[in-house]
Amino acid sequence: MKYKVITITREFGSGGRTIGRELADKLGYKFYDYELVKKAAEESGMAEEYVKDHGEDANGRSLLSFMWNNAGGSISDLLYIAQRKVINQLADEGNCVIVGRCADYILKDRDDVFNVFIYADEDFKEKRIVEKYGERPDSPKKRVEDKDKRRIAYYKYYTGRKWGDAKNYQLSINSGEVGVDKVVLTILNLL
């Protein structure tokens, strides 16, 4: 197959991680999400919990607050560099699906990478996060908004790119409209 790496950029609650895992299963590829966290933790010397919480979410809901908090280099930058190194190594090894962490941008100069963006309508995402992660004190609406804003700010800061710009991916698809299983089939057919 032409594509040795598949990256999944996803909105919180869109089912992107599930889609990535099923794709990896079907293709016999390795799946990197928490595994990548572990490797980045080893590479950076930071705690897994820290990497998990700060490896793709800004520590503030806006780009401006993230830039302000992050001014002059910071632990976040060191973590980004460690993750970038791990992601490049994983891509060199090949045959893997990588979820999140700006992998689409980090691997943009390779021609064996298929980049997918998964998103969904608000209702779908809010319902899904409650099913997956349970109730929390904050409303589902606030949880989705908050998480996505942090991800968008992080992505903008480290890539300079606009989140969800179709042209950064070979495929962008609304998983809420189409259904998670059909998204997996669609990607498999395209590969």
Place this chain on the structure above:
Amino acid sequence: MKYKVITITREFGSGGRTIGRELADKLGYKFYDYELVKKAAEESGMAEEYVKDHGEDANGRSLLSFMWNNAGGSISDLLYIAQRKVINQLADEGNCVIVGRCADYILKDRDDVFNVFIYADEDFKEKRIVEKYGERPDSPKKRVEDKDKRRIAYYKYYTGRKWGDAKNYQLSINSGEVGVDKVVLTILNLL
């Protein structure tokens, strides 16, 4: 089928029109591109040639120059209104594929519309327009850039939306990477 209307927003040279026509053939749907021009010409009383040239391209390469030229209402606004009326009528009749002309935005409040964005890398588009439309005094690169900038400015002016923002469509797909035929199959499978 749930979707009575398919809209195709496409970059110049991406093969979006061909994809739309093949989809319509396969589905037994009507295909509206030049036919829509004709209807909009009748509705507006403007010449077909004028509608064809100004129905989705700004008369300037930037939003600013278009706004300046178009200030205070203009023929362009009258044409937009006529096209919008025609597009709404076609959607009410149903079972059709509509290419371009902000149809995705005009029909955004319906739930029986499947919106697709088709784009491609520059090389693919430049090669394709020379094959399809022949050589011209301007370079293929300039022709693609020029046409897309006019479309983007027109789209921004009348919809307020950013061209190519994945979330405005159910599906966005790189036809150059995937191949025109495979895009048609992918959409058919999703519908």
